[in-house]
Amino acid sequence: MVTPPIKFGILGCAGIARKVSRAITLSPNSTLYAVGSRSVEKAAKFARENGFPESAKVYGSYDAVLDDPDVDAVYIPLPTSLHIKWAVLAAQKKKHVLLEKPVALNVGELDAILEACESSGVQIMDATMWMHHPRTAKMREFLSDNSMFGELKSVLSCFTFAADKDFLENDIRVKPDLDALGALGDVGWYCIRSILWAVDFELPKSVLALRGTVLNSSGVILACSASLLWEDGKTATFHCSFLANLTMDVTVVGTNGTLHFHDFVIPFEEKKASFSTSIKSGFNELVTGWEPKPSQHTVTTELPQEALMLSEFSRLVGSIKFENAKPEKKWPMLSRKTQLVLDAVKASIERGYETVEVMN
Amino acid sequence: MVTPPIKFGILGCAGIARKVSRAITLSPNSTLYAVGSRSVEKAAKFARENGFPESAKVYGSYDAVLDDPDVDAVYIPLPTSLHIKWAVLAAQKKKHVLLEKPVALNVGELDAILEACESSGVQIMDATMWMHHPRTAKMREFLSDNSMFGELKSVLSCFTFAADKDFLENDIRVKPDLDALGALGDVGWYCIRSILWAVDFELPKSVLALRGTVLNSSGVILACSASLLWEDGKTATFHCSFLANLTMDVTVVGTNGTLHFHDFVIPFEEKKASFSTSIKSGFNELVTGWEPKPSQHTVTTELPQEALMLSEFSRLVGSIKFENAKPEKKWPMLSRKTQLVLDAVKASIERGYETVEVMN
Incomplete structure (x- = not known):
């Protein structure tokens, strides 16, 4: 069965998000779907410059990305201090989480993120390409x-x-x-x-x-x-x-x-x-x-x-979404040990x- | 002025002395002149197998090498614990000293060696090739x-x-x-x-x-x-x-x-x-x-x-022997800092x- 590609929303327009946007485009089972920034103009500019399809959603907040029911997964390249808030929120909204490193300020914060992911049944992976x-x-x-x-x-x-x-x-x-x-x-x-x-x-x-x-x-x-x-x-x-x-x-x-x-x-x-x-x-x-x-x-x-990373992440997300698989525990384990x-x-x-x- | 090559005596038949014997042969301003071992048979075998000239002296003790007035310089590949005894003795007998590393068990022993070299006006260099x-x-x-x-x-x-x-x-x-x-x-x-x-x-x-x-x-x-x-x-x-x-x-x-x-x-x-x-x-x-x-x-x-090392060492020895130069202080300084x-x-x-x- 050919399943549709995993739809990504990106939280913020960090420099590294440009590379990951390209990787999402290159990865056959992933697609750029939305980007959110505190400034909608910045988000629109980012989408224009980074190969987002015409149909992509451009939002003026991170919340809006998380509230879009069609977003399967989010990539979070926000500053580390914001990870706990946005990764937990993303997990609570049932979005799979590709999280930029370092994943958290400390293992306590990371555990809060991992618990949120686990209780929502979403995949988490850190972006160690x-x-x-x-x-x-x-x-x-x-x-x-x-x-x-x-x-x-x-x-x-x-x-x-x-x-x-x-x-x-x-x-x-x-x-x-x-x-x-x-x-x-x-x-x-x-x-x-x-x-x-x-x-x-x-x-x-x-x-x-x-x-x-x-x-x-x-x-x-x-x-x-x-x-x-x-x-x-x-x-x-x-x-x-x-x-x-x-x-x-x-x-x-x-x-x-x-x-x-x-x-x-x-x-x-x-x-x-x-x-x-x-x-x-x-x-x-x-x-x-x-x-x-x-x-x-x-x-x-x-x-x-980075495109192989996206492919692996989307493969796991696809297994969960289309085949009722459980999230792969290896990736959060590696994040946690690091x-x-x-x-x-x-x-x-x-x-x-x-x-x-x-x-x- | 072309000066004759520096005549080396080797104290002992350590494995590393084979490589250094070859280096002495390869170095244009150095020549294999004598080897001493606690066993004269071992010394003779070593000389035969390591390209010593027919005329080379083969001695049944390290002392005999140091007592040979024609030996300009000795290479000392003995165990580190013996360095203080033989390097000091060599210096006292006015032999220039090429000393295998580590040069001494501690800086106190090394200082005794360096003082002996300095007061005899002989060159010392460690064999860090x-x-x-x-x-x-x-x-x-x-x-x-x-x-x-x-x-x-x-x-x-x-x-x-x-x-x-x-x-x-x-x-x-x-x-x-x-x-x-x-x-x-x-x-x-x-x-x-x-x-x-x-x-x-x-x-x-x-x-x-x-x-x-x-x-x-x-x-x-x-x-x-x-x-x-x-x-x-x-x-x-x-x-x-x-x-x-x-x-x-x-x-x-x-x-x-x-x-x-x-x-x-x-x-x-x-x-x-x-x-x-x-x-x-x-x-x-x-x-x-x-x-x-x-x-x-x-x-x-x-x-x-290693042949370049020998050439440099013999160049310094030659300057002292033929041109009344002073020993080069750089080399003992490097040994001491190490x-x-x-x-x-x-x-x-x-x-x-x-x-x-x-x-x-």
Whole structure:
């Protein structure tokens, strides 16, 4: 049975919503249906500029989007502090929720959102696009292969970008009342997710933020680092920052193999992405070269990762809408674990760099 | 004036001495002259198998090498615990000292060695080969260029290799009476050196070892990590281990640029080595790809890095011997700074992961 595409309403006209609007258009089972902004003119301009069909609804409020009975799902790219209000309301109005990251200011707020989704039977997924790239699945195969990768020992993740003066003064991500988690919530979210992904989502036992956190004058994190430790001795560290050149590294080291990729959040190119692996690496006899050398792998994709994310989200929504399926619990679980670690890093900074136990 | 090559005596027949013997042969201003071992048969076998000339001296003790008046310089690849005895003795006998790393068990021992060298007017250099690769100089240019790299913000270094069962039971690097610094002294030495190199040898203000250190049953470090912090807010972390697949990463992130290399200690190939840089990296308009993308740089070298090290060492020795020059202080300074940070990491582990100030 061919089912109609899932109809999306977008709450707000954030920059990132342009990319997601295109992804909705590219995704065969998703369609742009409505956009709401506090200014109807802004919403209309957004719809015009982002490939919305002529028939799309343009609203002067977020509420109006949620009140439209034809909207199946909403994409929420609002500032983090507004997530709890609008994601809960969306769920209560039976809208499936694609929620921009960071999903909430803390796990308490996230739990309120997840409960609302659960009691309404709607799907929630966070918009961590790289999870949906076929490269990610390919790398997962490598990490899961004991003969190639072995037992995971350590993960290093780094996501930085050099924000300009305007960003550092005006972006919502440096405002305590909007995205209070700053660089930790923005780029750090991805670092934490990459680490959890690498360890197949086993939560660390403890987290320690590392001295050197940079705060702006309002106390919002502009750069920080942390170290994570698991029960079995695995370790991970990450560094995230708005104050250094764009860098997006994940390194995963196992007993037998090593994985590197340098563009984990946004691949260098849209239609292909690479990673490198080394397996049982050693040296030649005189230790003047490597044998074997690392090898490079390239994964191509017809659809960009954000369109694949939309396709997966709409597939789940379609199953619920047309086949009476239950929401997929994997995605909210991943959001929640990411938030738990993020909260622990923040707590460690706030407590003067104490080790913080991670509680599920 | 063409001066005769510097005559080397080697103390002991360690595995690494094979590579260095070849390097002495390859280096135009160095020559293999003598080898001493506690067993004269072992020394003779070593000389036969490692390209020593027919005329080379083969001795049944280290003392005999030091007592040979024609030996200009010694290479000391003995276990770290023996460095203080033999490096001091070598200096007292007016032999220039090429000392395997880690140079000493602690900075106190190193200072005794450095004082002996200074009062004898002999050159000392540690055998950190990658410092001498032309790639290293090329990368230094990049890091020093403010318009390309900007201000350094963070360094990540990782050096691991998967030691086999025999190594973990029998190698000198897991024996508390021989190389008591274990993985920290062996692979960790390189991580620390790479970090110091990246920051142009400015010592960090403080060091914190990260929980997760693995010790063997004798208390020798098999794996550990640490975090370093500088006065101006720069940060670095490293991970070193005998328990994970061969990985050799350095990432240096500045305000304008990023440097990556994945074979920092031993290049993948002997005659060429690569690194990648990105400069003022950003995204395309819809944030679906990078602009500009990182670029790859390859540096070729006629002589392998260890032969370049020998050439530099012998050049300095020759200046002293033939031109009455003074020993170059840069090299012992680099050894000492590396040791200071190494000592601080060890102290942090021993004090239960306290932050340790680095004292010069």
